[in-house]
Amino acid sequence: MNIGPLFAASAALKAGHQVTFLDCTAEDLSIEDCLDRIGRESPDVIGVAARTHLVNEALRIVRHARSRFPKVRTLLGGIHATFMFREMLGECPEADFVITGEAEVATGQLLDALTKGAPLNGVPGLIWRDGAELRVNPPGGPLKDLDQHRPAYELIPNWDLYRNHINGERSAVVQFSRGCVQKCRYCSQWKFWDTWRACSPEVFADEIALLYHEHGVRYFLMADESPQAEAEVWSRLLDALISKGLKDAVFGTCARAKDILRDRELLARYAQAGFRLMLLGAEFTANKTLKTVNKEQRLEDTALAVKLIQDAGMIAMVDIMLGWNNREDEVVQTLENLGGLSADYVCFFWTTPYPWTDSYKELMAEFGTAPAYDNWNFMTFFGKGVDQKRAERELVKFYVRYHFSPSRFFKGWFSGPLPRRKLYRQMFWLGVRRSLVQLYPWLSALLAPKNSRVKAMHYCDPRHRWLAGSNMAGES
Ligand code: SF4
Structure with a gap:
């Protein structure tokens, strides 16, 4: 169980967005299975978090998802993505965003901005593409009140x-x-x-x-x-x-x-x-x-x-x-x-x-x-x-x-x-x-x-x- 995405999901729920949690490791899903599940949900944004040994697998999912669902926006997060975002975004043009550091605040703000078509430069810790350029937003700093950010266990089916x-x-x-x-x-x-x-x-x-x-x-x-x-x-x-x-x-x-x-x-x-x-x-x-x-x-x-x-x-x-x-x-x-x-x-x-x-x-x-x-x-x-x-x-x-x-x-x-x-x-x-x-x-x-x-x-x-x-x- 990777608890990180459950924290980010909780922030998205709080901001009024709908979230489905898909644990590919727990469900032992192949990439094809995973894409089928994504297709059933038809999301606007796919967020993928992976530890280093699964990073290549995560990027494969992002590439396939973009090719099968061209309109979907793709987001990466986690420790590896935080420190290696240039390498990941360089290797995977299909990845649109990386949230670096703690993702809770940025996730809610990014989804709000995408919904409203608002500028992205205020989303803390967000790395995003501006044409051929990578924009690196300043980090938001450590979350002060962890009581406000608890994992969304209710999403586990x-x-x-x-x-x-x-x-x-x-x-x-x-x-x-x-x-x-x-x-x-x-x-x-x-x-x-x-x-x-x-x-x-x-x-x-x-x-x-x-x-x-x-x-x-x-x-x-x-x-x-x-x-x-x-x-x-x-x-x-x-x-x-x-x-x-x-x-x-x-x-x-x-x-x-x-x-x-x-x-x-x-x-x-x-x-x-x-x-x-x-x-x-x-x-x-x-x-x-x-x-x-x-x-x-x-x-x-x-x-x-x-x-x-x-x-x-x-x-x-x-x-x-x-x-x-x-x-x-x-x-x-x-x-x-x-x-x-x-x-x-x-x-x-x-x-x-x-x-x-x-x-x-x-x-x-x-x-x-x-x-x-x-x-x-x-x-x-x-x-x-x-x-x-x-x-x-x-x-x-x-x-x-x-x-x-x-x-x-x-x-x-x-x-x-x-x-x-x-x-x-x-x-x-x-x-x-x-x-x-x-x-x-x-x-x-x-x-x-x-x-x-x-x-x-x-x-x-x-x-x-x-x-x-x-x-x-x-x-x-
Ligand atoms: S820095 Fe802290 S968490 Fe990391 S190995 Fe040392 S004691 Fe453990």
């Missing part, structure tokens, strides 16, 4: 399309805050969102309760970078969620180790509010690399945060970036260091340098050439210094060693509160299935989730989802 890998429950991607207070050099979130902001905890809790009661959602994945950044706001959110009494709701969220250490006395309330899956962005196991990338944390902080999370009855996952130094011995060393972390699960992904990040140039100088955007899925390594196949075989062996170690196995299966044990077991089997398919691809017909419901919770191309040893990589 079938919630059964959104079920998670772990237990098959109906799931939703939700967003409480935007932005991050850190500035890691490999990350673009702080650049895109600019400042950290949150909606009011009470508004967010109402939204969660509505999804729970009206749509049967039980699994909430927060699309936030650092939702706990402000202690007082986060504490109010926990109270607001607890007050809703949503007994079997499960929340998964990212967290910074430093926020977990700060909240060590509060972690029981995290669990009481329904937080079960805490994903810590450990990224590297070498403190030297953490310092180089401006991560503002040490491996020891992550190790302590893992323990505190587990003691509070939640699952602690860490994610690890491989290949930063383009060296195979670094991968081996990382796996060795992970033994001391004691996380319940480890997610791996390959270093994927985005052109708009601070570390892009230095990484590409090391890696050489980048593959086509279709492969920018965190599961394809750009560099030549690591034999990816061999490294992933090592990852599978690591995974088996790590998760079948007697202490971790018994702790996960038999200790801690029931919700933690239950989730641990569900994730364990998911990991076993994935690893078996990684080792023996012919088993995929038997073990791989085939239905579109599973693909729907996946931000990576489903063809690449079987990264060894990973339980959560690719879900967002």
Whole structure:
């Protein structure tokens, strides 16, 4: 579920326009299917948002849509389009507009202007064509009041399309805050969102309760970078969620180790509010690399945060970036260091340098050439210094060693509160299935989730989802 278009759609609805939401990934639509659906709706404007690995697919849709429906106006948005609009508009003359940055205000204003035939130069952050020229409107700045801009979940026609890998429950991607207070050099979130902001905890809790009661959602994945950044706001959110009494709701969220250490006395309330899956962005196991990338944390902080999370009855996952130094011995060393972390699960992904990040140039100088955007899925390594196949075989062996170690196995299966044990077991089997398919691809017909419901919770191309040893990589 890509939540961005639901925010933009909400702004369009508020401005009095009609919107149909089409999730091509969730519905597993071919371009032909997608065009048929567009034809049935006969829209004036098609807005397409896509993450980098799906950008080529998005542009194909725009080209075909323009050729089949010549009068339709085409609009692109999202992080990739924000930073790469010149490249996209250069490659795709059929794309008329790009909205850069947060799209809510611009979407409503653009649709109003198109309806009235008004000038476009006042629409914030809009890139538009003026004959052969590209006009770049000044950005509108970060949205101040997120309560006024909530996702239009009511446009989702079938919630059964959104079920998670772990237990098959109906799931939703939700967003409480935007932005991050850190500035890691490999990350673009702080650049895109600019400042950290949150909606009011009470508004967010109402939204969660509505999804729970009206749509049967039980699994909430927060699309936030650092939702706990402000202690007082986060504490109010926990109270607001607890007050809703949503007994079997499960929340998964990212967290910074430093926020977990700060909240060590509060972690029981995290669990009481329904937080079960805490994903810590450990990224590297070498403190030297953490310092180089401006991560503002040490491996020891992550190790302590893992323990505190587990003691509070939640699952602690860490994610690890491989290949930063383009060296195979670094991968081996990382796996060795992970033994001391004691996380319940480890997610791996390959270093994927985005052109708009601070570390892009230095990484590409090391890696050489980048593959086509279709492969920018965190599961394809750009560099030549690591034999990816061999490294992933090592990852599978690591995974088996790590998760079948007697202490971790018994702790996960038999200790801690029931919700933690239950989730641990569900994730364990998911990991076993994935690893078996990684080792023996012919088993995929038997073990791989085939239905579109599973693909729907996946931000990576489903063809690449079987990264060894990973339980959560690719879900967002
Ligand atoms: S803490 Fe996470 S979200 Fe924040 S800048 Fe670093 S990597 Fe990005």
